[in-house]
Amino acid sequence: MSFEPKIIGFLCNWCSYTGADLAGTARMKYPANLMSIRVMCSGRVDPGFVLDAFRRGADGVLVCGCHPGDCHYVDGNHKCMRRMPLTRRIMKGMGIDPARLRLEWVSASEGARFREIVSEFTEQLRRMGPLELKEIEFDPALEGAHHA
Amino acid sequence: MAKVNIKIDGHPIEVEKGSFILEAAKALGISIPTLCYYPHMTPYAACRICAVEIRDGKGWSKIVTACNYPVWDGMEVLTTTPRVLNARRVNLEMLMSQCAPVPVLQELAREFGIDKPRWGTGEDTCILCGLCVRICDEVVGAHALAFSDRGIHRRVATPFDDTSSDCILCGACASVCPTGHITMEDIDQRTVIHRDLTLGPNAAISLPFRQAVPNVPRIDPQRCIHFTTGGCGICSQVCPKECIHYDDVDTFEEIEAGAVIVATGFDNFDPTPLKQYGYGRYANVITAEEFERMNNAAGPTGGHVVLENGQEPRSIAIIHCVGSRDENHHSYCSRVCCMYALKFAHLVKEKTNAEVYQLYIDLRSFGKGYEEFYQRILDEGVNVIRGRGAEVIPSGNRRKDEGPLLVQCEDTLIGRFREIPVDMVILCTALEARRDAKETGRKFNISVGADGWFIEAHPKLAPVSTSTDGIFLAGTCQGAKDIPDTVAQGGAAAAQAMKLLCLGEVLLDAAYAEIDETYCSGCRLCNDLCAYSALEFDEAKKVSRINPALCKACGTCVAACPAGAITGRHFTDDQIYAQIEGMLT
Numbered sequence A: 001m002s003f004e005p006k007i008i009g010f011l012c013n014w015c016s017y018t019g020a021d022l023a024g025t026a027r028m029k030y031p032a033n034l035m036s037i038r039v040m041c042s043g044r045v046d047p048g049f050v051l052d053a054f055r056r057g058a059d060g061v062l063v064c065g066c067h068p069g070d071c072h073y074v075d076g077n078h079k080c081m082r083r084m085p086l087t088r089r090i091m092k093g094m095g096i097d098p099a100r101l102r103l104e105w106v107s108a109s110e111g112a113r114f115r116e117i118v119s120e121f122t123e124q125l126r127r128m129g130p131l132e133l134k135e136i137e138f139d140p141a142l143e144g145a146h147h148a
Numbered sequence B: 001m002a003k004v005n006i007k008i009d010g011h012p013i014e015v016e017k018g019s020f021i022l023e024a025a026k027a028l029g030i031s032i033p034t035l036c037y038y039p040h041m042t043p044y045a046a047c048r049i050c051a052v053e054i055r056d057g058k059g060w061s062k063i064v065t066a067c068n069y070p071v072w073d074g075m076e077v078l079t080t081t082p083r084v085l086n087a088r089r090v091n092l093e094m095l096m097s098q099c100a101p102v103p104v105l106q107e108l109a110r111e112f113g114i115d116k117p118r119w120g121t122g123e124d125t126c127i128l129c130g131l132c133v134r135i136c137d138e139v140v141g142a143h144a145l146a147f148s149d150r151g152i153h154r155r156v157a158t159p160f161d162d163t164s165s166d167c168i169l170c171g172a173c174a175s176v177c178p179t180g181h182i183t184m185e186d187i188d189q190r191t192v193i194h195r196d197l198t199l200g201p202n203a204a205i206s207l208p209f210r211q212a213v214p215n216v217p218r219i220d221p222q223r224c225i226h227f228t229t230g231g232c233g234i235c236s237q238v239c240p241k242e243c244i245h246y247d248d249v250d251t252f253e254e255i256e257a258g259a260v261i262v263a264t265g266f267d268n269f270d271p272t273p274l275k276q277y278g279y280g281r282y283a284n285v286i287t288a289e290e291f292e293r294m295n296n297a298a299g300p301t302g303g304h305v306v307l308e309n310g311q312e313p314r315s316i317a318i319i320h321c322v323g324s325r326d327e328n329h330h331s332y333c334s335r336v337c338c339m340y341a342l343k344f345a346h347l348v349k350e351k352t353n354a355e356v357y358q359l360y361i362d363l364r365s366f367g368k369g370y371e372e373f374y375q376r377i378l379d380e381g382v383n384v385i386r387g388r389g390a391e392v393i394p395s396g397n398r399r400k401d402e403g404p405l406l407v408q409c410e411d412t413l414i415g416r417f418r419e420i421p422v423d424m425v426i427l428c429t430a431l432e433a434r435r436d437a438k439e440t441g442r443k444f445n446i447s448v449g450a451d452g453w454f455i456e457a458h459p460k461l462a463p464v465s466t467s468t469d470g471i472f473l474a475g476t477c478q479g480a481k482d483i484p485d486t487v488a489q490g491g492a493a494a495a496q497a498m499k500l501l502c503l504g505e506v507l508l509d510a511a512y513a514e515i516d517e518t519y520c521s522g523c524r525l526c527n528d529l530c531a532y533s534a535l536e537f538d539e540a541k542k543v544s545r546i547n548p549a550l551c552k553a554c555g556t557c558v559a560a561c562p563a564g565a566i567t568g569r570h571f572t573d574d575q576i577y578a579q580i581e582g583m584l585t
């Protein structure tokens, strides 16, 4: 059986969630690999959410917001745009391929685009295979070691 | 100004010293014929038809021209004495010896009982009143016309009888010429129907349209002589209320509003790219909007349905769905075209004897009373053909009694290719989103759909609301619709807006962000993040605070707070982590 990646999607309420809704009401099919969480704005996406998703077994995380300039809250998506590269840096440090985190802009009318993004990301993650996290033992004795 | 007292035909009047007899007579309602007089120019006394007799009350009397003779105290003016009438008659006969056919002179001749002018009748039409030359000099300021030659050769001309580069085509000379010697056709020989007639009024000052609000005229600076040459200014002279201010400028006003209804409407699809229909190539291929203007009693043809050559059409084809239901342009149905096309057919039948052909894909007579209207136009003998108009081509050397345009289509009901010769083709162009819809949408934070229409909050449950509180939609900006639907939506939007205003207070959403002051470190990281200035810093306690009335609950600050001091109500960290956990286990 082929590998089916698990994807957590954070969709902003005004554009992307509506866009996803449109894909649904228009009876467009997209892979069931994506599980969507509605947030009011892509600016609400705490990097902690992304990391927690990977920790709990997600193979990919998709963050979707309104196109730049179209954020319902003026510029929440700009804040998100700055946070995601930083999140990727942390991911890299943790040994997670930064390509497993995607940031996309989907407007309320772009149901078809949403479907394409999800299908494409799913396909990409299938090729990448499951995310394997190494469990690292934390040795309290090492704390502050190099200060000594 | 000093005043003087005069009498005209026995009626006393007090007038300004130095003013002219004609003005005083006008004020008294006494009519004196004039030919070369125009109220807003210096009197010229060329025609001498305004002759009157003046007396000083001591036996002295004289014939003078009323238009340019200044009044003096004690003057007695007589306008109907045999001497006056004789003087006018002689002048008229002399004018007729040059210009007998001129209608104004003919009319005066009847009035004066002149059957046969004593010095013969000339065939010229210029009475050399100089109105044209003077209006161009004094009023327009273009100085394009002048008198040339002398004596019996005197005439009005442009320099060297050439096309004058100074002429601004304002037409003032033609409009002021009392004899019709100068006509606009002489000045500008373009054919004047359809495309050259603007859809709106084409005078320099006019009401934009009959029902305009506010119902006041406005000046089109491109056509106004004052704005082009600095001359004219007649409108400001004649306006008794002194409402005309040429130096007025646009002003910007800020209006505080508790709610906004966006009703910015639609644009008409431009059919030029659909080359097969020949719009722009054949003058008698017109758009529905142009037909509406032509059909309007206040429109350019006064409501007459005419061809470019001014004649009544013998046959008209109405092509539906131009730019609508067309994958290359708009895939949606514009909703109103079928019904207005039927309305056009009915109007054409009412106003002309033309044969009407409707070329449709599907006839959508969806509304109340609409199907009945469709039946009615069928009874009126309108030809209804199911098939998209394919092409409009010139019919070449076909029979004279047939129209010069051939409309080709496939009649899908009889399964035949047809060619219909017509005089006129009306294109039912699509309704499309305004070209500035995106910009307007951004201004009001309204989402714009793929086809450019604004998106309502919910298609069934909140059809006039938008995703922004207090901003409502009405009419075609939200999607193609007809007037009844537009009005209904407008009413609904107004009611929604009133609901907000009448409440007098704003109901806050339960979702907003809160700061737990015990955890806030006072780093102020969140302070600059908020687009709504909902965050403020308490200098005394060194903590940040959120004003729940300003917070829109985006959660940007929540995600940023390093201390985890901010909670986004209804979207708390705990709730979201729980969702992630739930989805992945």
Ligand SMILES: Cc1cc2nc3c(=O)[nH]c(=O)nc-3n(C[C@H](O)[C@H](O)[C@H](O)COP(=O)(O)OP(=O)(O)OC[C@H]3O[C@@H](n4cnc5c(N)ncnc54)[C@H](O)[C@@H]3O)c2cc1C
Pocket: B263, B264, B265, B266, B267, B268, B288, B289, B292, B336, B339, B340, B343, B431, B434, B440, B474, B475, B476, B477, B481, B482, B483, B484, B486
């Ligand atoms: C040829 C033709 C024939 C039709 N015949 C019929 C018919 O017989 N019966 C019928 O029911 N319907 C008919 N319709 C449809 C009808 O015209 C529309 O339903 C109606 O005009 C929609 O009204 P509206 O207020 O939404 O938009 P509009 O009539 O387009 O009005 C919008 C207004 O907003 C103004 N505006 C735009 N942007 C701004 C801005 N940023 N700031 C300020 N103002 C702005 C525009 O100048 C315009 O005045 C016809 C349409 C066409 C094209």
Ligand code: SF4
Pocket: B515, B519, B520, B521, B522, B523, B524, B525, B526, B527, B543, B544, B560, B561, B562, B563, B564, B565, B566
């Ligand atoms: S970011 Fe958090 S800790 Fe910093 S000021 Fe704002 S609420 Fe306080």
Ligand code: SF4
Pocket: B512, B513, B529, B530, B531, B532, B533, B534, B535, B546, B550, B551, B552, B553, B554, B555, B556, B557, B558, B568
């Ligand atoms: S949630 Fe958004 S709107 Fe509310 S205070 Fe924070 S940044 Fe401002």
Ligand code: FES
Pocket: A012, A013, A014, A015, A016, A040, A041, A042, A043, A064, A065, A066, A071, A072, A073, A075, A076, A077
């Ligand atoms: S509301 Fe969609 S990104 Fe901010």
Ligand code: FES
Pocket: B033, B034, B035, B036, B037, B044, B045, B046, B047, B048, B049, B050, B065, B066, B067, B068
């Ligand atoms: S009107 Fe007075 S002379 Fe022509």
